[in-house]
Amino acid sequence: MPTPARTDRGAIVDAASGLLEEGGADAVTMQAVAERVGVRSPSLYKHVENRRALLEAVMTAAVAELDALSATVRDRDDARRSIAAQLDGLRRFARARPQAWALVMGIAPGAPLPSVASTEGSVRSLLEDVTELTGPDRALDGARLVVAWANGFIAMELAGAHRLGGDLDGAWRWGLARIVAALEPDRPAA
Amino acid sequence: MPTPARTDRGAIVDAASGLLEEGGADAVTMQAVAERVGVRSPSLYKHVENRRALLEAVMTAAVAELDALSATVRDRDDARRSIAAQLDGLRRFARARPQAWALVMGIAPGAPLPSVASTEGSVRSLLEDVTELTGPDRALDGARLVVAWANGFIAMELAGAHRLGGDLDGAWRWGLARIVAALEPDRPAA
DNA sequence: ACCTGAACACCGTTCAAGT
């Protein structure tokens, strides 16, 4: 006789996301996830292939959130403003969900896969904004410049680069202005 | 009767470094390390406090290598050239020892601690070079700009951001030129 | 003073047995 499912994939991924943010990827054990959704750990294997696949699902969900956020903050009327808004959004997401961000960046302790590449899906709208400033020939290089800086800055910030002192928010804004200006070859922006 | 030591901390850290590069931090198990140095895993605890401390020692060794490399490639006569040389050196190191770089970046699977901050020790000489271009007021912001971009780019590269295509070496050189130019407020560099 | 086997608590994963 068929037994009705006592949990499902969505609940499992949610539980894993919660555990990830609370204790890092190491805290996402099959037993902890199982306990949170109310089953025993072997039952999870009816819904996810294994722990690695579960973490990939968590990652995919985070990428989707980032894509949605990117679409929300985008400003189609002003490329410069749009780039700034999207990078600010990325930083906000990273501060709110550092472990998910680290997972997406391929930076997480216990991460399943390198995956910055998948983030580049959410770079698509950024790419269009950047193209407006660089022209099509340097659009890809420009997008890489911008994304590399932002993620590198965030990595430093989350890793606690406070010890050098200084105003981190100020450093972000100054860097952001410089980076955007650097996309425009000839005009020496303010 | 005292028994002569059959291994020592240096050999243990070396073995751990090798395992790290071969299979990532997950491969640095106490048993694998023990086997490589020719003892049983419990004996390791006579020389290192625990696995976490061992990984920290590996990280410290990598930071020391980076510092040495940085000192080697530095060019005291030309700040711009010196910055480029140091970032190129960082990229070379990251490509040769991706796992060690990831560990230092706080990016490794199973990393013990966020530690980009400690990298900033090796940023000291970079900081001096940057100061020549930005002046003292923006030196810290400028160093953060440069280091963030370089590490972000390397993270993308190591994570396999090839899928978007394009010339990655070209993107690095172009970005590097732009970043260095961005340090000089007014002059619109070539 | 260092090394070892045995032991403990924990992992992920498989599988036969239940409903």
Added chain:
DNA sequence: ACCTGAACACCGTTCAAGT
């Protein structure tokens, strides 16, 4: 069709016993 307990191979770590 899903859930479970038992089991397996593996972790990190402790500790009494060896030399």
